[in-house]
Amino acid sequence: MTNEIDLVKRAQSGDSEAFEKLYDRFYTPVYTYIYYRIGEQALAEDLTSDVFERMVMKIDDWKPMGKPFIAWLYTIAGNIVRNHVKRQQRIKWLSLNEQDADTGENLMTQIGKRLQHEQLARALGQLTEEQQQVIILRFLQGESIAAVAAAIGKTETGIKALQRRAINSLGRILEKDGVHVTT
Amino acid sequence: MSQHNFDDTLNSCLDLIQQGASIDDCLEQFPHASAELRPILELTAQMNMIEFAPPSIPAYQKGRNRLKATVQAKQEKQAETTDRRWVGDFLRDEIKLWLEIFSEQNMARRPRISGAALASILLVFSLFFSVTASADSLPGDRLYPVKTLGQQARIQLASSARKSAVIAEVSAKRADELEMVIEDTTREAIITLNGPVTRISDNTIVVEDLEIQLNAETVEAVRFTDGEPIEITVQLKNSVLAAISIDESDLEIEPVIEDEPEEDDSDADDSSPNNDEEVEEQDAEPNEEPVNNESEEEENKDKEKEINPNAGPGNNNGNGNTDPNPNAGPGNNSGNGNNDPNPNAGPGNNNDNGNNDPNPNAGPGNNNGNGNNDPNPNAGPGNNSGNGNNDPNPNAGPGNNNGNANSGQENNSNNNSNLGQENNGSNNSGQENEGKKDKKDKD
Structure with missing residues (x-):
């Protein structure tokens, strides 16, 4: 993380190249996190851009407190998604795109997936910030336990407990919403 | 079974499922916990069916330009x-x-x-x-x-x-x-003037020998009699002064030139993860579990570790990484037959770079056919294919990364494990690297 801290410190001193390197480094993880929270590519791209704009504006507030820089970006991303959802009142979901057409899957299957994504995103919004992060990183992105621990800034033991609580909470929320998670 | 043991069991099951094992396979291995494990694993399987759309290159570049402008x-x-x-x-x-x-x-x-x-x-x-x-x-x-x-x-x-x-x-x-x-028609500014007012017409007054136009909003404010000192803020555009606001003046204050109107950045405050509004919103949302239930966890000790910026969902096959993976700016980089470092990097297409030295063709896009004998970090969202490297080749990131025949010490054919902390795509795995579509088919 030393190089990461150096990079952030350079950005804090106004080094524009450092900002660009931070963008290149963290664009994909931030986008992925937002995508799973809202389920729409174009919107996720716009909100990801918002995250990095706020990163520039607020980077002076960041201090190395033992957590990695990406954890701070996830927090900003979570806030931006929450504000967006609040403003919009309702979220638009996955639209048919070329990828869907290429797969040759039938329309009903696609609609089923969209609804599932909507339900999942809504349920995710009711979890704590860290629970959301662990669900997205570990269960949706398929990251290893070590990678999730590094991204969230916790030990692997802590992440194991967190993922159990997160998945149990998510299951309860989905059941309450009438979603049958058992196959 | 203690909670700690169950956490380990659950984690082992999740690892097995990510490697392609079925739920029943997992439960057979841990029969003592199958009742508790089954609903969790079934939910996991359902989540794996959700598709992921990687970010587009134009959006990545547009965001980068926006970042530069903000800086x-x-x-x-x-x-x-x-x-x-x-x-x-x-x-x-x-x-x-x-x-x-x-x-x-x-x-x-x-x-x-x-x-x-x-x-x-x-x-x-x-x-x-x-x-x-x-x-x-x-x-x-x-x-x-x-x-x-x-x-x-x-x-x-x-x-x-x-x-x-x-x-x-x-x-x-x-x-x-x-x-x-005012004579310079190209100038625009917001100016505050102080002086005795003289009314010329219903829509025009003079302050400091300057003619000022009044509009519907400011004309009502001219309640002052001739000779009375006023403070008036005007906008200069195309050599015309238009009143913005009018008030009484003590004549002692000098004219002040202000900047162009700035946007209210109060909204920026809500970007702070710790601001009141955010906290309020967070509190307002119901949580199924108390936030403080993480108190038992230890703090992260691995401060020196870095995260893989090139991580994300997608299928990444035949990759063996343990090294950092630098992503850089956009562009198409093709056919570079160099024997020296060839930093063609960034989103775009990076093809057929026959290098014998590090060739960091990175970033979102297609990175194909790079026959390197040294680290070739073709990475980022997009397709990374056919990179015949003999050294670490961290082809990672969202997208399809296929056919990268690496033989470096970190590269294990058909045994791809992006173990480096910097390279953890969603499906950057070896025997478990089956991609979401494969999982879906199984399930």
């Missing part, structure tokens, strides 16, 4: 704020000191000037060189506030006998400057 705007704003604060604070303190030193009472009581005061005076003289540098500035210029502060200082320092003459002189100079600015 530039921030730098300009900071520079301006620093200048103003320095000049404003310094002049205020110095004028105060000068007034003290030269006031008749103090001169009579304390004819000798202290060393500190003398040093201060010398500083003021040096500052006057800065003020001199601003002598040619006009309303709307960056140095003009320095000039007006200098004029303000002259008025403040003038004896009561000369004060009105100095005010008249400064006002005349100010009027000349304003005229010069």
